Amino acid sequence: QVTLKESGPALVKPTQTLTLTCTFSGFSLSTSGMRMSWIRQPPGKALQWLARIDWDDDKFYSRSLKTRLTISKDTSKNQVVLTMTNMDPVDTATYYCARIDFGSFSYWGQGTLVTVSS
Amino acid sequence: QSALTQPASVSGSPGQSITISCTGTSSDVGSYDLVSWYQQHPGKAPKLMIYEGSKWPSGVSNRFSGSKSGNTASLTISGLQAEDEADYYCCSYAGSSTYVFGTGTKVTVL
Numbered sequence: 001q002v003t004l005k006e007s008g009p010a011l012v013k014p015t016q017t018l019t020l021t022c023t024f025s026g027f028s029l030s031t032s033g034m035r036m037s038w039i040r041q042p043p044g045k046a047l048q049w050l051a052r053i054d055w056d057d058d059k060f061y062s063r064s065l066k067t068r069l070t071i072s073k074d075t076s077k078n079q080v081v082l083t084m085t086n087m088d089p090v091d092t093a094t095y096y097c098a099r100i101d102f103g104s105f106s107y108w109g110q111g112t113l114v115t116v117s118s
Numbered sequence: 119q120s121a122l123t124q125p126a127s128v129s130g131s132p133g134q135s136i137t138i139s140c141t142g143t144s145s146d147v148g149s150y151d152l153v154s155w156y157q158q159h160p161g162k163a164p165k166l167m168i169y170e171g172s173k174w175p176s177g178v179s180n181r182f183s184g185s186k187s188g189n190t191a192s193l194t195i196s197g198l199q200a201e202d203e204a205d206y207y208c209c210s211y212a213g214s215s216t217y218v219f220g221t222g223t224k225v226t227v228l
Binding site: 036037046047048052056058061063096101104105109110 | 165217
């Protein structure tokens with residue numbers, strides 16, 4: 001059974017760095033071909049793809065946010081971590097992690113709401 | 119990397135069929151057979167409904183079907199049911215290992 005769960009602070013201040021952790025089970029990110037992503041959704045708005053990390057540690061980012069994002073993995077802990085620097089109120093959103101299969105996001109976490117406010 | 123364009127809302131009566139369009143460009147929808155569709159109920163995580171343009175994940179009803187013509191993908195829901203009322207998002211691979219989502223469509227069952 002595949003499960004994913006996001007964790008991190010519910011509230012961050014402007015200019016701070018956000019660190020989110022996705023803890024998953026039911027598969028290994030060290031398996032050849034395995035890929036995972038982070039996606040976010042501002043309240044009442046559309047989904048936005050943020051980043052992807054592959055089993056071989058290749059990393060890819062949204063062009064518009066590339067300078068602020070870092071994705072990493074800890075295979076031994078079954079975790080994927082996303083950091084986003086210089087947080088702004090417009091970054092207030094629910095952040096999801098998801099597993100990628102056949103070019104689609106097949107399994108999703110429940111999401112974690114992050115509010116950016118002073 | 120602009121968002122794919124979807125109609126803001128689509129509605130239909132129970133039992134009817136509706137179609138949601140998803141318009142991209144020759145750099146995303148038009149170039150790859152990697153369009154996926156997601157259903158999202160309020161307060162819930164998105165759920166994969168269609169992948170690779172027209173394939174069903176295990177457990178998804180075949181009342182949902184996907185297709186593509188040129189730079190536009192479509193999701194058709196047949197035999198509309200009350201439980202289909204939700205937001206729907208398309209997503210396309212956009213090259214260079216990046217992805218782009220659609221603007222989202224609210225489906226209302228009248």
